[in-house]
Amino acid sequence: MDVFYEIHSDLPREGPGRDEDTARALRLALPHLPEAPRILDIGCGPGMQTAVLAQQTRGSIVALDRHPPFLEQLTVRATQAGIQDRIQTVEGTMTDMPFEPATFDLIWAEGAIYVMGYEAGLHAWRPLLKPGGCMAVTELTWLVDDPRPEPRTFWREAYPNMRGLKDNQRMIAEAGYRELGHFQLPPEAWWTHYYEPIEARIAQLEGRYADDPVALQTLAEERAEIDLFREHSDQYSYVFYVMQRIEP
16 A cells, blocks of 8 residues: 555544534535535545535535545445435546536535645536535635745645635635635644544554655655644644635
């Protein structure tokens, strides 16, 4: 198995977030949704947020991810919660999704839209929404106008399209949506179900791969990201953006 997937396999989440953050974003969209919405969860990972969407709506959910073990983990989670009959898993990529236009009332993407880029995703996914449908995404966002050199240098290489709040809000409007609300994920949303389990996994794998410089480099890169957030969490975070498709 690729060491990256060893780090990330069987984690509670594949990005920062908490059930209460998912629920808070969903409350912003619910007044604009039908009683049983059709939902697409893009880059669903192991599906912690998928379960919240199923438990707090009467809708049906298509959960898409390119990594089969994540979908298997989601299926187990849904079965244990008794919600498996309303969740369909689909193996695929967000850049080539097998769905017809105007299929969904709600598109959801936590910690995933960066794969194709925030602005590109807003434009590419809009046709999949029904008129008046909603979208909720988390996007890595600068919290300050002039970031410190260390986080600026790191994210300039890791995610050069990272922008501030005002730029991201402008892109929402330019892509054909109106914003319903936004909020910053708190630091604990990064630690409890994401960075803390990853740190424990890295410690295990460093011993296993002590003689593998390529694997150790990957582990060091993951640790560097965690240490960066530990020192500079006031500079950047994920922000939840909730929006509604508007017609020209």
